[in-house]
Amino acid sequence: MLYQSKKLEESGKPGEAKESLKMVFFSLQCMARGGMHDHVGGGFHRYSVDECWHVPHFEKMLYDQGQLANVYLDAFFISRDILYSFISRDILDYLRRDMIGSEGGIFSAEDADSAEFEGATRKKEGAFYIWTSKEVDDILGEHASLFKEHYYVKPSGNCDLSSMSDPHKEFKGKNVLIERNDSSALASKLGMSIQEYLDILGECKKKLFDVRAKRPRPHLDDKVIVSWNGLAISSFAKASKILKGEPQGTNFNFPVVGCDPKEYMEVAEKAANFIRRHLYNEQTRRLQHSFRNGPSNAPGFLDDYAFLISGLLDLYEFGGSTDWLDELFLDREGGAYFNTPGEDPSVLLRVKEDHDGAEPSGNSVSAVNLVRLVSMVSGSKSDHYRQNGEHLLAVFESRLKEMAMAVPLMCCAADMLSIPSRKQVVLVGHKPSEEFENMLAAAHASYDPNKTVIHIDPTNTAEMEFWETNNNKVALMARNNFAADKVVALVCQSFSCRPPVSSPESLQHMLSNKSASSSV
Template identity: 40%
Template sequence: MADAPKYTNRLAGEKSPYLLQHVSFLDANYITQIAHNPVDWYPWGKEAFDKAVSENKLIFLSVGYSTCHWCHVMEHESFENEQVAEIMNKHYVNIKVDREENPGVDKLYMTYVQLTSGRGGWPMSVFLTPDKYPIFGATYFPPEDKMGRPGFKTLLKRIAQMWAASPDTMRENATDTIEQLRSYTEESGTGSAKLDFEKISSSVYEHYESSFDSKEGGFGGAPKFPTPVQFGFLLDYHNYIKDVKTEESKKALSMVKFTLDKIARGGIHDHVGNGFHRYSTDNKWHVPHFEKMLYDQAQLLSTYANIYKITKDKYYEGIIRDIVQYVERDLQHHEGGFYSAEDADSFPHAKASKKLEGAFCVWEKSELNTILGDEDTRIFGHHFDVDEDGNVDPAQDPHGELVGKNVLMEVESVSDTAKALNVSEEEVTHAIERSKEKLWKYRIEKRPKPHKDDKVLTSWNGLMISGLAHAAQALQDPSIHKLAEKAALFIKANMYNEESSTLIRSYREGASNIEGFLDDYSFLIQGLLDLYESEPNDKWISWAAELQKKQDDVFYDKKNHGYYGVPETDDSILIRMKDESDGAEPSGNAVSVKNLLRLGQLLEEESLISRATESVISFHTILTKYPFAMPALVSSYMMHDRGLKQFVISGSRNDSLVQQFQKTINETFVPNKVLVYAEKDGYLASVNQTVESLTKGEQKPLVHICENFTCGLPMDNLEELQDALG
């Protein structure tokens, strides 16, 4: 038996799969098994900072995540290269950060990179002074000079020479840059003037309408990302204006529906293995970047659940169940939480020595013939656009990894396929179902699976709890609700300190030592509120209230309002920044505003609603200048402007009419809805006078609709409730 490996850097004790991918080994027995990474990496922390200061060395900060394709490329090309590592180790203190584990570091330096270079992404490469002030940053660097641009080795040497020659000048420039960034941050997060609801929401709608791709769906050109925050705004907007701007309302809904149909039928959807890939490299949603992220599954699940509530189209039920099947089968921890992601790259077969992007998912025509037989291949291949020579445009395959391969994409309906092949629709449907089962069996038995990032993040699990709760409401499926409930219980048992009401950011073989950030609190609170509405249980509201109090204590800006992304106690961050713009996920401030509005109604605490108002107004400047960059915050503002509708159900939970009330409310898309069950001696009855009053006396099945802490007359029949819901 070989001796235990000897580590040459300090990442071996970390929990992040991304950091562990960069562990170095001295023992030759292990080099063939694990990528040799000779860079002397440090995790983000005091040891690295102290070394940089004491030796007066620049810091090279590399930020990425474990399923990032270009992070793998730069690691292989540069960080596994002995010559590159020698330069890095000689002149720099090298720090690795998992952007998913430490979003505060990522946010600060990504903002710097975007403002100074005009673009961002991962891997993010930033050069810092010993005091962590940035002097230069970008994303991926090739190892060698290319097309007149310096490669990574050249850059490392030049910046080290500049530091040796004029450190004071570089410090001064870096300090000026940070002060400008501080001013930019403070300016974008202030404001007090009254906001024009109609003007702001209309301008966001007009922006999406003007950039809508009416041929292929989506907004703008390639690469195309699924954009749940944009879909969410448009669906909310559709609902709020449907009685006053009918045509705009219809167009908002149609843009979402058309795009969701294109995404579901495109190659970005894994038709064999379920779930959705990260984004499409082309306009047609055909050739994806093949990684799968939990946050995409979660938000698309919410989106498809909401479009199903609006349209009642059975097609969307299939997509909802597809996503649920994927996350339950492939991303669920055995105790209930959900893992973060699956990689884009994998080995094409067991004896392969090099991973290829999409290898787990793509097919050659000859493979299909062998696995499915000629007739099913004829039907399946026609329906999914399979070609003998492959169906991937070379422009979407820069590394030649998909030559001769097919990315499955539904190019026509089952009816059209049946007509084209002169067979029945039933035959086509059965052939497709049969083929998918055989191909999935082949994939899991014959092909090595992609790497799985098996850390559990509180924030992304909060999004998934919401997605599952919305799906359970839309389909009235208790088994989906149970998945959401198990995830919430996992976080409470493993990633929550009840004594201090503190969340932990991540879990992998035990909880990490990183406390939660704003998005951990806001996304989880949102998930708990959605979970309560799926199947009312006061314990979720009680926990959400505790978390909101903690969030307010740790992250709220008492001077200018709104929420910082990191706690004040984190002195490793030069600037505490506020998230207001949306990225792949909604901003923590946008979600927080909705949470405050909902909790304010549930707990009858006007102070929470005032805090929501103050938070929205604090972003006045950026809301009036660039509202289309923050659709989630505009959606929150629309909810605030319109006010919440609180549906309070009273009566025995076992009563069939009470159950029908709950079902009817949950099956209807009402973006400003708050559902409450008046339970005698429950938590809400102890804090909400309206709820408490409805638990006295005879418990008749009733629904009250309350707005602005005032309730209308009770409804005692389903027809009246349905009329009120519109």
């Protein structure tokens, strides 16, 4: 829907674009306020069991965290509302704190069930996350009433918003935190500034977090799955630059840490390096699906390759390396990509997934990857990626025409491929440097899914060789525009570029100037 809104805006339909955005923002706000959001520890539970988005199934999945962090980052991109940057940090900080191994691999999930107390003989759904009113009183003292009003905490329990919330009375007398009132209105009612009110809430959540940490934890699935790590790599990489757009002096409250955004890039790179070390065979150029106490026997599936390549494209565009841009699993005769590589004789039927569900299909993600690669490389390589993308979409032509709502991401890919030329932003200068980081942040300061960001340091021999091999136009731009004392940016369409600029402000102005025309 964010992509659709951008297209509506570009086609001169601002009213429809605004209405589309309104629906997205409303959904994201309700999710952030609801019980699916772990207000005390950060991150999101798997789904809600009621129409109020209150009582969740308490399992936490990595694939949800990666996708949600990305969409909240995009919402901040578009709106500049720090609510969305706060929630994206909330998710990523939860992952950093609880879900990453010592070598950087990101774990898969936390169970919904846990023991109510040490030594309990059975586990209960949500036991780790729910509270009695008395517990809140005892822990928070003078601020308990403020907290309870904010999060709808009641002595009788609060799972009463819907007949679907607690049909079996499992949570009788218990409370699942949910925000039902506006923070500004509640602060005003208490005669406080909004910042003072939010500071108190943050202190309260930290106290509850410390108590909760002493409870028996849900089981941690510490398996590292390549595809889900790809989703998380994408969100961490994007956050490293997008969050540089937060206003100076932004205040953060628990569970958000408020770190320098560049730390998120370090997380992304560590996760990618973990996969390279433990799950990638450089001789065969193949992946294994997962890692737990060693690589699994299962080979990588389509989702593993597609999601990882997508994550590594983001890792590169937001400041990282150019590795891992391989195409795999192409069905040479029929087009599109199979879910499995076809090497296991026990797999009798190989299918081509064509449904975007809780995770997007590997073929939808592959289609977007191919579109992105088309505008990154040149010549026969670019033509090759375009032909593969067109072939893939042709395989699903009837699906796209008859049931487009089942493959929304593939619809976006089809539109992206139909655009005559994507926008490229090419940055030339020394890396790493503060000037380069600021220019890269400016290149990513506006939401534009049909934009490719390329960066090159002409003094880096390996980078120059990469671009001379894959797109000599980029190498030529680097040689012709390099200046030792500044970073230069060129905004191009099909590598036909406007005059270079050398300040983040000029680059942002150029990218936001919709009427500006390209000149060779």
